[in-house]
Amino acid sequence: MAGHSKFKNIMHRKGAQDKKRSGLFSKLSREITVAAKMGMPDPDMNPRLRLAVNAAKAQSMPKDNIQRAIDKATASDAENYEEVRYEGYGPGGSAIIVEALTDNRNRTATNVRTAFSKNGGNMGSEGSVQHGFERLGLIEYPAAVGDEEKVLEAAMDAGADDIESTADGHTIWTAPDDLHEVSSALEKSLGEAETVKLAWKPNITVDMDEKGAGTLLKLIDTLDDDDDVQTIWGNYEISDEIMEKLG
Known part of the structure; x- marks a missing residue:
């Protein structure tokens, strides 16, 4: 899958470090707290919270951490x-969408703008690249869950x-409003998914050369290191050969 799959590879590469895993848990906790605060603190009654909890479970986040994040939503402080x-815009004509949860817009905007400017890109105005993406629901399963025919049948029924489907796994797309219903149906037939979230899917992708890819990955790493940044989406495509060269 263009853009997202490459970003996922980066996350896997970085996830081996304890510091990065701690940062990931912090981001997941923040999303759980926000979701619980916006609706009922019960995942069964709150679709967004259920998606956030499932995402945390997929990253092996401890149950105690998940519950603490939910409880924070009703805390007085x-x-x-x-x-x-x-x-x-990133290197090589790439387009980037950054989603964040922040308690200080000025701080986050400054950090994101600095990340772009120091890594071969520049931050645009609202809507400057969004037209090149489609808002969809995203569900991902590992290849081990079954072959393409099995997953296709389950996805159609859901x-x-x-x-x-690729050798790495299965990517399932839904309308944004159908994400909770489809993911719940798939959970009954295929088990818990690795990823369940709203996504920005690029309509057209750009191929990155080695130099541009190296700078782009630094930009994404810098953005991802910011505690306020939750997800990063792009329209870039990086070949496996270049990814291997860049380590």
């Missing part, structure tokens, strides 16, 4: 986080719109 989105 709970922080108030705001959802913000930034758009910009009401999914599209499926892409």
Whole structure:
């Protein structure tokens, strides 16, 4: 899958470090708290919270951590986080969408703008690159869950719109409003997914050369290191050969 799969590879590479894993848990906790605060603190009654909890479980986040994040939503001293989105251009004509949860818009905007400017890109205005993406629901399963035919049949029965299968796994797309219903149906037939979230899928992708890819990965690493940044989406495509060269 263009953009996202390469970003996922980066996350896997970085996830081997304890510091990065701690940072990932912090981001997952923040999303759980925000989801619980926006609706019922019960995953069965709150679709967004259920998706956030499932995402945390997929990353082996301890149950105690998940419950603490839910409990923070009703605490008197709970922080108030705001959802913000930034758009910009990276090296090689790539387009980037950055989603964040922040309690200080000025701080986050400054950090994101600096990350772009120091790594071969520039932050654009709202809507500057969004037109090149489609907002969809994303569900991912590992290849071990079954062959393409099995997953395709399950996805069709669940009401999914599209499926892409490779040797690495299965990517299932849904309409945004159908994500919770489809993921719940798939959980009954295939088990818990690795990823369940709203995504920005690029309509057209750009191929990155080695130099551009190296700078782009530094940009993504810098953005991902920011505690406020939750997810990063791009329209880039990096070949396996270049990824191997860059380590």
